[in-house]
Amino acid sequence: MDKLLIEGGPALKGTVRISGAKNAALPILFGALLHAGSSEIRNLPDLEDINTTRLLLKNMGVEMASEGTTLSLDASMMNSAKAPYELVRRMRASVLCLGPLLARNGFARVSLPGGCAIGARPIDQHLRGLEAMGAEITLDKGYVRAEAPEGGLQGARVVFDVVTVGGTENLMMAATLANGTTVLENAAREPEIVDLARALRSMGAEIRGEGTSLITIEGKHRLGPMSHHVLPDRIEAGTYIAAAAITRGDVLMEGAELEHLDSLIGKLGRAGVEVRREGDAFRIRHHGELHPVDVETQPYPGFPTDLQAQYMSLMTLAQGSAAITETIFENRFMHVPELARMGADITVKGRTAFVRGVDQLHGASVMATDLRASVALVLAGLAADGMTEVRRIYHLDRGYEHIEKKLAALGANVRRVPQDEVGVDSL
Ligand code: UD1
Numbered sequence: 508m509d510k511l512l513i514e515g516g517p518a519l520k521g522t523v524r525i526s527g528a529k530n531a532a533l534p535i536l537f538g539a540l541l542h543a544g545s546s547e548i549r550n551l552p553d554l555e556d557i558n559t560t561r562l563l564l565k566n567m568g569v570e571m572a573s574e575g576t577t578l579s580l581d582a583s584m585m586n587s588a589k590a591p592y593e594l595v596r597r598m599r600a601s602v603l604c605l606g607p608l609l610a611r612n613g614f615a616r617v618s619l620p621g622g623c624a625i626g627a628r629p630i631d632q633h634l635r636g637l638e639a640m641g642a643e644i645t646l647d648k649g650y651v652r653a654e655a656p657e658g659g660l661q662g663a664r665v666v667f668d669v670v671t672v673g674g675t676e677n678l679m680m681a682a683t684l685a686n687g688t689t690v691l692e693n694a695a696r697e698p699e700i701v702d703l704a705r706a707l708r709s710m711g712a713e714i715r716g717e718g719t720s721l722i723t724i725e726g727k728h729r730l731g732p733m734s735h736h737v738l739p740d741r742i743e744a745g746t747y748i749a750a751a752a753i754t755r756g757d758v759l760m761e762g763a764e765l766e767h768l769d770s771l772i773g774k775l776g777r778a779g780v781e782v783r784r785e786g787d788a789f790r791i792r793h794h795g796e797l798h799p800v801d802v803e804t805q806p807y808p809g810f811p812t813d814l815q816a817q818y819m820s821l822m823t824l825a826q827g828s829a830a831i832t833e834t835i836f837e838n839r840f841m842h843v844p845e846l847a848r849m850g851a852d853i854t855v856k857g858r859t860a861f862v863r864g865v866d867q868l869h870g871a872s873v874m875a876t877d878l879r880a881s882v883a884l885v886l887a888g889l890a891a892d893g894m895t896e897v898r899r900i901y902h903l904d905r906g907y908e909h910i911e912k913k914l915a916a917l918g919a920n921v922r923r924v925p926q927d928e929v930g931v932d933s934l
Pocket residue numbers: 529530531533600626627628629630631632633634669670671672673674695699812813835836837
């Protein structure tokens with residue numbers, strides 16, 4: 508396993524290009540299972556989670572060929588409807604194959620994701636929704652076994668108890684091939700759901716209301732080939748905005764859709780970070796004081812939980828105290844003790860972290876056990892004095908395309924080395 512070595516200090520300057528969105532690409536890849544033939548997906552990011560998804564699809568008999576960021580798939584020879592534990596444990600989003608498999612095949616066997624570093628993350632809403640569509644669900648030796656009724660899934664009205672991105676996506680995909688109309692209430696409104704709806708529509712699916720909390724899907728007997736260009740990654744964009752801000756840099760960002768980041772940009776504006784449009788790109792600049800601004804995570808269009816850790820890194824250097832409240836996941840403060848090792852002053856009480864700004868962070872050896880927490884430590888390292896060693900960057904590779912190259916191109920002193928090489932303490 509590799510680690511990153513970061514010599515903090517330089518203000519980031521230059522241009523960064525945002526990649527395709529991981530969280531849109533994953534359900535869309537599974538969505539291609541809904542057509543027993545070929546599909547084409549463009550603007551796929553080069554990420555470990557995408558590789559894991561491709562392995563899952565390959566296991567099911569899907570043939571794939573990639574050229575640059577374009578993937579051609581042929582799902583006509585599908586010969587398995589199983590998602591094995593070895594792959595699901597690497598990536599919880601594997602559960603998103605359940606809906607498409609059940610709709611296309613009438614049967615699916617998907618390993619339960621198991622415990623996860625950011626809380627229990629159950630899939631009860633996915634399963635309840637599929638049951639409402641007539642599926643019989645049993646749990647067997649760590650696997651979810653789902654069987655559609657004779658004649659296929661039935662359209663249904665599903666009211667989610669909690670707003671769930673994955674649950675909305677799974678049911679939306681299942682409903683495209685169901686008999687009759689499915690109505691999803693209290694649905695998630697994330698841009699990735701809108702992108703999935705577009706991808707499914709390119710196959711002939713009939714979907715209305717995506718981007719609102721009421722989505723209606725008219726089931727079809729058959730879908731055709733998917734042809735889709737994945738939307739830009741708003742979380743990657745938000746992360747580079749935070750990177751520019753924390754280093755007091757001046758960065759031009761290309762390929763992003765910043766209207767998906769209104770909540771972050773609103774908060775940053777109050778904190779004193781300037782983000783403005785320049786033609787098709789965006790410029791992020793920060794020099795004066797950094798003001799503390801409170802944040803509470805919420806489902807979209809609220810402040811994204813996937814940017815909470817990065818925002819906290821930034822607030823560790825604010826002139827005052829900010830309260831950061833996590834409402835989506837119960838255990839998503841794993842970056843706090845690691846940031847404290849770098850000199851941050853943070854107290855957690857329940858779901859709120861009280862961050863008192865310090866003058867300077869200091870390089871240290873740190874490690875985190877989830878994707879966004881890991882990148883928050885990279886951001887802190889960019890601003891800290893001395894050397895920061897971010898260990899176990901497996902998590903970063905799951906969700907950030909070529910992160911060390913993109914940061915180095917902006918002037919950061921960052922390099923990837925094998926984990927067993929000399930540690931920061933002896934540098
Ligand atoms: C997706 C994103 C993840 C993001 C999260 C919230 C992908 C691949 N991942 O994850 O990056 O942090 O949305 O924006 O798109 N819940 C239940 N029962 C369920 C499903 C969810 O109780 O059946 C709870 C979860 O435990 C969590 C909350 O609902 O507390 C939101 O989870 P959900 O929106 O489903 O997150 P994911 O789809 O797993």
